[in-house]
Amino acid sequence: MKRLMMFASVLAMTAAGLGVAGAAGLPGSFPGVTIDAKLIGGQQYEPLYARIAEWEKLTGAKVNIVSKKNGFDLDKEIKSDIASGTISWCVGWNHTSFAPQFTGLYTDLTPLVPADEIAKFVPANIKAATIGGKLEMLPRSQFDVSAIYYQKSLYADEGKKSAFKAKYGYDLTPPKTFKEFSDQAIFFSNPPNFYGTQFVGKEEGITGRFYEILLANGGQFIDDKGTPAFNSDAGVAALDWFVNLYKAKAVPAGTTNYLWDDLGQGFASGTVAVNLDWPGWATFFNDPKSSKLSGNVGVAPQPTGAAGRHGGWSGTHGFSVTEACTHKDAAASLIWWLTNDDSQKIEAANGSLPSRTAVWDWDLQQAEKDPYKKEVLTAFLESAKTAFPVPPIAEWIEISNVVYPELQAAILGDKTSKQALDTAADKATKVLQDAGKL
Amino acid sequence: MQPPRLSTPILLLTPAIIVLCAVVALPLLLSLYSSFTGFRLIRPESIWLWINFRNYQNVLTDSVFWVAFGRTVLLLTLALNLEMLLGLGLALLIERATHGQRVLRTLLMFPMMFSPILVGFQFKFMFNDNVGLINNALQSLGITQTPIPWLIDGGLAFFAILVAEIWSSTSVFAILILAGLLAMPREPLEAAKVDGCTPWQSFRYVTWPFVMPFAYIAMTIRSLDVARAYDIVKIMTDGGPARRTELLWTLVGRTAYSDGKMGLANAMGYVSILLSIVFTVYFYRKLAAARAQIAAEW
Numbered sequence: 001m002k003r004l005m006m007f008a009s010v011l012a013m014t015a016a017g018l019g020v021a022g023a024a025g026l027p028g029s030f031p032g033v034t035i036d037a038k039l040i041g042g043q044q045y046e047p048l049y050a051r052i053a054e055w056e057k058l059t060g061a062k063v064n065i066v067s068k069k070n071g072f073d074l075d076k077e078i079k080s081d082i083a084s085g086t087i088s089w090c091v092g093w094n095h096t097s098f099a100p101q102f103t104g105l106y107t108d109l110t111p112l113v114p115a116d117e118i119a120k121f122v123p124a125n126i127k128a129a130t131i132g133g134k135l136e137m138l139p140r141s142q143f144d145v146s147a148i149y150y151q152k153s154l155y156a157d158e159g160k161k162s163a164f165k166a167k168y169g170y171d172l173t174p175p176k177t178f179k180e181f182s183d184q185a186i187f188f189s190n191p192p193n194f195y196g197t198q199f200v201g202k203e204e205g206i207t208g209r210f211y212e213i214l215l216a217n218g219g220q221f222i223d224d225k226g227t228p229a230f231n232s233d234a235g236v237a238a239l240d241w242f243v244n245l246y247k248a249k250a251v252p253a254g255t256t257n258y259l260w261d262d263l264g265q266g267f268a269s270g271t272v273a274v275n276l277d278w279p280g281w282a283t284f285f286n287d288p289k290s291s292k293l294s295g296n297v298g299v300a301p302q303p304t305g306a307a308g309r310h311g312g313w314s315g316t317h318g319f320s321v322t323e324a325c326t327h328k329d330a331a332a333s334l335i336w337w338l339t340n341d342d343s344q345k346i347e348a349a350n351g352s353l354p355s356r357t358a359v360w361d362w363d364l365q366q367a368e369k370d371p372y373k374k375e376v377l378t379a380f381l382e383s384a385k386t387a388f389p390v391p392p393i394a395e396w397i398e399i400s401n402v403v404y405p406e407l408q409a410a411i412l413g414d415k416t417s418k419q420a421l422d423t424a425a426d427k428a429t430k431v432l433q434d435a436g437k438l
Numbered sequence: 439m440q441p442p443r444l445s446t447p448i449l450l451l452t453p454a455i456i457v458l459c460a461v462v463a464l465p466l467l468l469s470l471y472s473s474f475t476g477f478r479l480i481r482p483e484s485i486w487l488w489i490n491f492r493n494y495q496n497v498l499t500d501s502v503f504w505v506a507f508g509r510t511v512l513l514l515t516l517a518l519n520l521e522m523l524l525g526l527g528l529a530l531l532i533e534r535a536t537h538g539q540r541v542l543r544t545l546l547m548f549p550m551m552f553s554p555i556l557v558g559f560q561f562k563f564m565f566n567d568n569v570g571l572i573n574n575a576l577q578s579l580g581i582t583q584t585p586i587p588w589l590i591d592g593g594l595a596f597f598a599i600l601v602a603e604i605w606s607s608t609s610v611f612a613i614l615i616l617a618g619l620l621a622m623p624r625e626p627l628e629a630a631k632v633d634g635c636t637p638w639q640s641f642r643y644v645t646w647p648f649v650m651p652f653a654y655i656a657m658t659i660r661s662l663d664v665a666r667a668y669d670i671v672k673i674m675t676d677g678g679p680a681r682r683t684e685l686l687w688t689l690v691g692r693t694a695y696s697d698g699k700m701g702l703a704n705a706m707g708y709v710s711i712l713l714s715i716v717f718t719v720y721f722y723r724k725l726a727a728a729r730a731q732i733a734a735e736w
Binding site for chain 2: 080082085101103202253397398401406408414434
């Protein structure tokens with residue numbers, strides 16, 4: 001009997017040691033604790049949030065989602081919370097583009113998450129999540145870099161191939177440069193029923209895209225002295241790319257009001273030929289329930305700019321724990337849960353790029369059986385090789401807020417590209433001066 | 439020595455004074471103070487950084503602010519006048535209705551029951567260049583072949599916002615003017631008829647002077663509403679693209695919450711309040727003049 005008891009306790013200890021998700025001490029037990037969370041909202045994130053109920057069951061804690069908005073609106077809300085001193089919530093969605101501005105808001109996760117768990121993440125993602133020596137977020141399976149989604153049937157159409165070659169003098173294949181991208185977008189356009197492409201036209205969405213084409217053209221956003229330098233020839237060429245597409249009616253007239261969801265839904269509706277977009281849409285675009293293009297989606301890596309460099313504006317989503325949180329251990333457990341192998345597999349299965357090494361291996365294995373997934377992963381892996389983050393300054397979003405109305409002004413024809421960029425550079429310089437950086 | 443005793447009226451008013459101080463006076467003073475500081479949302483300690491009139495200097499020399507200011511005045515002028523004309527027309531028509539006047543009055547109030555945010559979404563969808571009802575109707579009727587970028591072109595977007603504002607608030611004018619019409623004695627109109635006045639003369643010299651105070655009350659209420667227009671514009675265009683539809687309060691909102699410059703935004707707010715004060719004083723003067731005129735004539 002004694003031996004049986006001992007066997008039972010060893011078995012129980014082994015089960016507890018392995019944990020339901022296989023990490024020592026995680027997810028832990030927090031009966032009666034309620035964690036308030038502010039999360040990014042969007043169709044592609046819901047499968048992950050469905051796993052919160054399981055964490056609640058395992059830990060005895062409750063999660064109260066106090067806010068679920070798009071990233072830009074959540075950013076504004078968090079700023080208001082900081083000002084009013086109402087940081088009563090524990091877990092917040094975070095992003096490498098937004099994180100540098102929130103000094104002191106989020107706690108260092110190093111003491112809260114076992115080192116062997118942190119070691120399971122891709123080192124580059126952990127580096128991007130570390131601000132001023134503090135690990136401020138656990139990266140989720142949302143490493144974002146864009147690639148080209150295109151309608152395969154358009155590129156297989158013999159009539160279009162010969163017409164394109166006759167007009168532009170080179171073969172119609174998925175674009176390898178931004179110049180080819182705009183040629184093809186203009187060629188395919190047949191407004192108002194069909195557009196060559198589309199782009200996000202406001203907030204950081206357009207500033208980021210401009211930034212990536214600027215760098216691909218050999219320009220700099222901020223020079224070595226820390227001064228805005230995007231009003232260069234490379235900058236003008238980058239902005240002209242948007243202006244020319246708009247003038248040629250190769251994008252919907254409303255594109256300057258679009259955000260990411262508009263792009264995703266637009267391409268899935270089958271009315272757009274080529275679309276630079278994030279990996280998280282890959283499954284959505286090929287799913288007959290959500291997309292008219294199921295079976296007709298091709299994916300190609302980022303094009304190159306005039307300098308021969310690939311575009312590759314990138315960022316990583318993550319979750320952070322606030323300094324003000326009274327149950328940091330429970331909050332850390334929740335964000336570990338949302339970024340662990342099982343969670344990342346769910347997100348990766350929908351097309352997003354993982355931030356854990358083991359999930360990358362699993363994802364590549366899955367892709368062997370699925371030609372579309374293989375094509376997606378190959379394209380995004382290629383794009384990820386040349387990816388670069390936004391300038392690591394706290395004022396990035398504020399600078400973006402003064403730059404994007406000027407980019408819009410040029411696109412809509414209110415100013416020339418040079419005038420718009422000169423004004424934007426003056427305003428960005430003022431932002432940096434006000435912040436004491438210049 | 440006994441402590442001084444407060445009089446009963448002051449004692450009774452004290453709770454109201456405390457509440458008013460807490461919810462009106464204190465926030466006003468705090469925002470006025472912060473307009474002289476470099477207060478940034480993400481740096482709460484910056485509220486102690488006193489920068490004198492720098493925020494006001496920035497506001498007064500910022501062309502973006504003045505363009506938004508001018509556009510707000512234009513919206514105010516057009517919206518108020520058109521709402522007044524349409525409201526007057528509706529009120530006159532309803533007053534003439536011999537059957538179902540109560541039903542018509544209830545129907546008239548329907549737009550007022552919608553939240554401005556919902557009105558914004560509704561009109562954003564209607565004016566959408568791609569899937570909007572307006573473009574679909576125009577294309578189906580063969581009036582245009584290409585979609586009209588309603589919310590992109592500066593003039594058209596302004597027009598779309600104006601339509602949304604007018605749709606949601608014309609009934610304020612209609613209801614108040616109708617109240618005036620219903621309260622009006624019949625004798626002067628009948629006397630005018632006997633004297634051989636045309637319908638236009640009856641309206642111009644009898645009806646209009648009587649309902650004018652009601653129209654000015656509606657104008658005063660609505661001038662404050664339009665001068666602080668935010669919700670409908672925020673949803674329909676968010677002041678964009680390229681600041682083509684930027685109004686004072688979308689600019690203030692963006693400065694405060696996107697850029698996090700609360701001190702600067704408060705300075706903009708205080709300059710903008712002048713606009714509301716000017717309009718309010720103007721309409722109150724008009725109202726007083728109208729009442730004096732009625733008192734003299736009747």
